[in-house]
Amino acid sequence: MTPAPKPPMRDTLVAAALQLFTEHGFEQTTVDDIVALAGVGRRSFFRYFPSKESVVFPDHEGCLRRMTEFLADPAGDAADPVDRVNDAARLVLRMYTGDPEFSVRRYELTRQVPALRAHELSVVRRYERTLANYLRARFAARADGRLRADVIAAAVVAAHNHALRTWLRSAASIDPEAEVDHALEYVTATWSDREDGEAADGTGPADDVVVMVARRGTPMWRVVQGVQGVLE
Amino acid sequence: MTPAPKPPMRDTLVAAALQLFTEHGFEQTTVDDIVALAGVGRRSFFRYFPSKESVVFPDHEGCLRRMTEFLADPAGDAADPVDRVNDAARLVLRMYTGDPEFSVRRYELTRQVPALRAHELSVVRRYERTLANYLRARFAARADGRLRADVIAAAVVAAHNHALRTWLRSAASIDPEAEVDHALEYVTATWSDREDGEAADGTGPADDVVVMVARRGTPMWRVVQGVQGVLE
Numbered sequence: 039m040t041p042a043p044k045p046p047m048r049d050t051l052v053a054a055a056l057q058l059f060t061e062h063g064f065e066q067t068t069v070d071d072i073v074a075l076a077g078v079g080r081r082s083f084f085r086y087f088p089s090k091e092s093v094v095f096p097d098h099e100g101c102l103r104r105m106t107e108f109l110a111d112p113a114g115d116a117a118d119p120v121d122r123v124n125d126a127a128r129l130v131l132r133m134y135t136g137d138p139e140f141s142v143r144r145y146e147l148t149r150q151v152p153a154l155r156a157h158e159l160s161v162v163r164r165y166e167r168t169l170a171n172y173l174r175a176r177f178a179a180r181a182d183g184r185l186r187a188d189v190i191a192a193a194v195v196a197a198h199n200h201a202l203r204t205w206l207r208s209a210a211s212i213d214p215e216a217e218v219d220h221a222l223e224y225v226t227a228t229w230s231d232r233e234d235g236e237a238a239d240g241t242g243p244a245d246d247v248v249v250m251v252a253r254r255g256t257p258m259w260r261v262v263q264g265v266q267g268v269l270e
Numbered sequence: 271m272t273p274a275p276k277p278p279m280r281d282t283l284v285a286a287a288l289q290l291f292t293e294h295g296f297e298q299t300t301v302d303d304i305v306a307l308a309g310v311g312r313r314s315f316f317r318y319f320p321s322k323e324s325v326v327f328p329d330h331e332g333c334l335r336r337m338t339e340f341l342a343d344p345a346g347d348a349a350d351p352v353d354r355v356n357d358a359a360r361l362v363l364r365m366y367t368g369d370p371e372f373s374v375r376r377y378e379l380t381r382q383v384p385a386l387r388a389h390e391l392s393v394v395r396r397y398e399r400t401l402a403n404y405l406r407a408r409f410a411a412r413a414d415g416r417l418r419a420d421v422i423a424a425a426v427v428a429a430h431n432h433a434l435r436t437w438l439r440s441a442a443s444i445d446p447e448a449e450v451d452h453a454l455e456y457v458t459a460t461w462s463d464r465e466d467g468e469a470a471d472g473t474g475p476a477d478d479v480v481v482m483v484a485r486r487g488t489p490m491w492r493v494v495q496g497v498q499g500v501l502e
Contacts, residue, residue: 189432193428
């Protein structure tokens with residue numbers, strides 16, 4: 039029988055911290071307690087994590103980096119801006135769903151510890167700023183481009199987090215992708231520039247949609263003229 | 271000559287804290303430094319403020335209370351839900367504009383001190399939850415009511431804060447009400463249930479709007495039939 043491979047030191051520290059925070063409370067646990075359980079030195083802890091809070095959220099820095107890279111990729115410049123930030127938000131979902139058990143335990147812990155909630159809020163804000171900065175660039179030529187960017191980024195984050203919380207509260211028992219797709223579809227339906235008739239393969243509009251607006255009392259000849267002019 | 275009336279102790283503590291934080295830095299200033307400058311005892315500080323962070327935001331608790339009361343008032347039940355949360359957000363604006371000089375100084379300070387930014391984020395989150403809970407109740411009968419509530423609350427907060435930051439960055443030199451009205455109008459235009467033709471006095475629709483949707487290729491007789499059926 040060969041021994042199980044030793045997990046990387048970073049993972050050992052995260053597991054030790056989560057265990058101690060859950061068993062003894064976040065405030066009652068010191069970094070010294072964590073390194074003692076993990077069997078490493080205090081300096082090792084601070085090589086990986088700037089603070090006691092950050093050990094509970096070990097993957098956010100990597101995820102923020104992936105989100106920034108994803109949005110900087112010129113391949114996305116032709117995509118609908120709202121679709122693009124929705125896809126960027128899905129990177130966060132995938133980080134959570136990559137380790138459902140850890141995510142659910144952390145959610146339970148975070149709900150009980152104000153310091154962890156505050157840390158999480160500051161991370162969420164950084165995701166939101168990353169999405170908003172991308173949209174500001176895409177909307178640079180539009181009236182109120184910065185306002186639109188800030189509002190849509192906040193809506194994407196709120197929709198994503200609504201779905202993520204629903205999944206976490208179900209103890210990871212429902213389909214997270216379906217939950218997030220549904221929530222982000224609400225944002226897309228509100229703001230996407232994508233035309234309804236656009237083909238799924240992105241080859242362009244397959245079937246134009248015409249919207250005719252008239253007030254009650256508009257002469258019929260003018261309505262028919264307007265409709266005919268577009269449909270012919 | 272009579273001496274100027276002594277300001278309330280709470281105000282004296284706030285002024286002393288902001289002066290010391292600005293001159294010496296937030297981290298370098300202790301609660302003992304603040305009470306020494308204010309000429310009061312340490313216990314007095316903690317009677318008014320739970321932490322060193324909260325002295326910089328002395329009015330948020332009162333504003334959160336006013337927002338909760340405003341939204342609980344049954345007089346608002348007949349109003350459009352989005353209009354109502356926009357008006358609730360305006361209570362926050364008025365707190366900032368009530369003392370422009372203090373608000374601008376705090377903004378400069380908060381930008382530089384991560385602990386204050388984190389505290390501010392947690393307050394903003396409480397405003398957002400207050401608005402979302404109100405909308406959840408108003409949207410209880412709707413499909414996706416909770417999702418809609420969370421997304422619209424986030425959008426209202428983002429629009430309000432966009433305008434508030436614009437005003438603060440102008441060193442309070444532009445019209446804050448106009449800035450916030452413009453930003454919240456974007457949210458209203460996106461989501462309000464209020465009909466376009468509704469009279470301003472709320473007496474009801476003055477002029478119905480009819481929207482006709484047709485795909486290119488729809489037979490003309492069917493389009494005319496549909497339009498006629500509604501307009502007549």
